[in-house]
Each structure stands twice: as structure tokens, then as C-alpha cells.
Amino acid sequence: GNSVTQMEGPVTLSEEAFLTINCTYTATGYPSLFWYVQYPGEGLQLLLKATKADDKGSNKGFEATYRKETTSFHLEKGSVQVSDSAVYFCALILVQGAQKLVFGQGTRLTINP
Amino acid sequence: EAGVAQSPRYKIIEKRQSVAFWCNPISGHATLYWYQQILGQGPKLLIQFQNNGVVDDSQLPKDRFSAERLKGVDSTLKIQPAKLEDSAVYLCASSIGEGGWSYEQYFGPGTRLTVT
Numbered sequence: 001g002n003s004v005t006q007m008e009g010p011v012t013l014s015e016e017a018f019l020t021i022n023c024t025y026t027a028t029g030y031p032s033l034f035w036y037v038q039y040p041g042e043g044l045q046l047l048l049k050a051t052k053a054d055d056k057g058s059n060k061g062f063e064a065t066y067r068k069e070t071t072s073f074h075l076e077k078g079s080v081q082v083s084d085s086a087v088y089f090c091a092l093i094l095v096q097g098a099q100k101l102v103f104g105q106g107t108r109l110t111i112n113p
Numbered sequence: 114e115a116g117v118a119q120s121p122r123y124k125i126i127e128k129r130q131s132v133a134f135w136c137n138p139i140s141g142h143a144t145l146y147w148y149q150q151i152l153g154q155g156p157k158l159l160i161q162f163q164n165n166g167v168v169d170d171s172q173l174p175k176d177r178f179s180a181e182r183l184k185g186v187d188s189t190l191k192i193q194p195a196k197l198e199d200s201a202v203y204l205c206a207s208s209i210g211e212g213g214w215s216y217e218q219y220f221g222p223g224t225r226l227t228v229t
Contacts, residue, residue: 004155043117043220044156044204089155100169101218103155 002027004090004104012110013080021075021107023064023090031092033057033066033073034101038087047075047088082111115139117221119205125227131193134224138186138207144168145182146218147190148204156204162188195228202226 007022025031035047035057048057053068062077073090090104118137126132138145144163148156159178160170164185173180177196182188192199202223208216 041222043222044206045220046217091155100158100161101156103157105153105155 002031002092002094002102004092004102006088006090006104006107009087009106010108010110012112015082015111015113016079017111019075019077019080019084019109021088021090021109023073023075023104025071025073025090025092027071027092027094029094031094033064034091034093035062035064035073035075036089036091036103038089038106040086044089080109080111082113085109085111117205117207117219119203119221119224121224122222123225123227125229126195128197128228129194131191132195132226133189133191134203134205134226136188136190136205136221138188138205139219142207142209142219143185144208144210144216145188146204146206146208147180147188148206150202150204150223152201159190192226195226197228200226200228 003026005024032051034049036044037047038044048059050057050066053066056065064073064075087106087108089106091101093101120135146161147159149159150156159173160180161168162182165182178192180190202225204223205221206218208218210216
């Protein structure tokens with residue numbers, strides 16, 4: 001089946017630290033990949049996406065590269081801010097067949113000043 | 114542009130009671146989704162509507178859950194009777210078209226249900 005696995009949280013960093021949140025996937029077909037973010041008290045928001053191998057999605061200083069050979073889509077940011085504190089979800093959707101979003105379990109990130 | 118609206122934001126009920134959640138999608142969005150997010154897990158799709166027709170309800174526990182989208186706009190999700198394991202956040206999302214890989218899904222703030 002289709003599934004997404006994220007690194008275990010919670011993750012706590014100091015402001016301006018480098019961030020990596022690992023994400024790997026299993027898919028029966030060819031997926032598009034997404035990172036969603038959920039800030040406290042708010043709904044899920046699309047952070048970035050990549051639709052084919054070697055594509056790099058980027059937004060708000062975050063980046064993730066679609067690596068087909070390692071079935072990964074790791075989220076990175078060079079210098080995190082307190083305002084980045086949130087829960088981050090990696091997700092996939094198949095381009096063909098059942099087009100439903102499949103989410104990972106989420107990683108809670110806390111940035112301390 | 115107004116976002117996806119959901120109500121209530123919080124609900125506490127006893128097991129075996131019934132509960133209903135309401136969702137108003139972004140104006141003009143044809144596709145509406147209901148997700149269940151259990152604490153510590155990612156959201157799981159329960160049902161997807163395209164206008165007022167059901168596209169996918171394969172993960173909806175139909176013995177106790179029901180959903181409708183009258184006139185292709187607002188939607189309600191009902192649980193009757195509720196079980197303890199139904200405690201979760203229920204998320205509504207909408208998109209302009211079907212085909213989630215090409216159309217971004219916009220999420221509401223969710224309804225947090227606690228079943229005691």
C-alpha cells in the first residue's frame with residue numbers, strides 16, 4: 001500500500017539552528033509529494049510540494065527535494081525562527097488511481113529563542 | 114477570500130450519543146473532503162465529495178458515520194452512536210477540482226471531539 005514515515009518528534013531547536021525533518025514514502029505508483037504545516041490553533045496549510053523526481057519545492061525558507069532513488073522528501077531550513085514552531089506533515093498523493101492524500105504521523109517542532 | 118469554516122470547534126459527548134459537524138467550503142470549490150485526525154497521527158480521509166456526489170468513502174465506518182453535501186456546498190458529518198475511539202479532530206478541506214495532486218486542498222481549523 002501507500003504510506004509515509006516521518007522522523008519521530010518532538011524536535012526542539014534553538015533559533016537560527018539548521019533543521020532537517022526526515023520523510024520517506026512507499027507508493028504503488030508515481031506520487032506527488034507535499035509538506036503541510038499546522039500552526040497552533042490553525043488548520044493545515046500547504047508549505048511546499050514537488051511533483052516529479054529531482055524537483056525541489058521551496059517556500060518561506062524551507063526546501064525539500066523529491067528523491068526517487070531513496071524514496072525520500074526531507075524538509076530542511078537553514079536558520080529556523082521561533083515562528084516556525086508548528087507540527088509538520090509529509091504527505092503523498094498518487095497521480096494515477098485513487099487520488100487521496102496519505103499523511104505521515106506529523107513531527108512537532110519547537111524553536112526556543 | 115474566506116477560508117474553510119467549521120463548527121463547532123470543540124465538542125464533548127458521552128459514548129453512544131450522536132454528534133454532527135458542519136463545514137462550509139471556500140466559495141466555488143467543487144471538491145470537499147472530511148478527514149479524521151487521531152492524536153499523534155496524520156489525517157486520514159473519511160469521505161470525498163465532488164459537488165454533491167460521493168467520490169470515495171472507502172474509509173468511512175458506515176455503520177456509525179454518515180455524511181452529506183446537499184446542493185454541492187455545505188456538508189455535515191454525523192456520528193451515531195459515538196464510541197470512545199472516535200475521539201479525534203475532524204478536518205474539512207476543499208479544493209477547486211478533483212485530483213488532489215493538481216489542485217491544492219485548503220483545510221479548515223477542525224472540530225475537536227472528545228467522547229467520554
